[in-house]
Amino acid sequence: MSDILQQLDAVLAQRRQAAPDSSYVASLHHKGLNKILEKVGEEATETIIAAKDAADGVDTQRQAVVAETADLWFHSLVMLSHLGIESQAVLDELARRFGISGLDEKAARSNE
Numbered sequence: 001m002s003d004i005l006q007q008l009d010a011v012l013a014q015r016r017q018a019a020p021d022s023s024y025v026a027s028l029h030h031k032g033l034n035k036i037l038e039k040v041g042e043e044a045t046e047t048i049i050a051a052k053d054a055a056d057g058v059d060t061q062r063q064a065v066v067a068e069t070a071d072l073w074f075h076s077l078v079m080l081s082h083l084g085i086e087s088q089a090v091l092d093e094l095a096r097r098f099g100i101s102g103l104d105e106k107a108a109r110s111n112e
């Protein structure tokens with residue numbers, strides 16, 4: 001796993017035990033899953049809007065896409081942490097899928 005993902009996982013897990021007013025992540029854990037999911041949805045929407053603007057040729061929007069995607073990934077990591085799921089599980093799933101054609105996988109499912 002990348003160093004930053006491993007370090008972030010450890011910090012997010014530690015924040016589950018921290019006082020709600022001590023940090024942003026601690027406050028999210030304290031507010032609960034619905035608030036965390038609301039943030040994931042909000043960041044997904046902001047990522048889509050930034051990507052559309054970048055595709056429309058607004059050059060300054062390329063950095064906005066990076067920033068909004070980072071917000072989306074970060075809040076998704078908080079969601080996983082809140083559910084007690086390590087981000088390594090997602091990396092393992094991507095590794096398992098690596099090299100498997102999406103079209104072949106879909107065709108195999110429709111034959112089940």
Ligand SMILES: N=c1c2ncn([C@@H]3O[C@H](COP(=O)(O)OP(=O)(O)OP(=O)(O)O)[C@@H](O)[C@H]3O)c2ncn1[C@@H]1O[C@H](COP(=O)(O)O)[C@@H](O)[C@H]1O
Pocket residue numbers: 008011015023024025026070071074
């Ligand atoms: N990577 C991040 C990170 N990315 C984004 N954010 C915060 O996510 C928040 C939500 O973004 P918004 O644009 O929605 O801001 P907002 O309008 O203030 O949010 P709302 O009031 O609408 O909830 C902002 O306050 C950002 O600062 C992050 N907060 C923390 N981290 C990492 O998490 C670690 C632990 O953070 P704390 O728990 O705050 O110490 C930090 O050291 C960082 O490594």
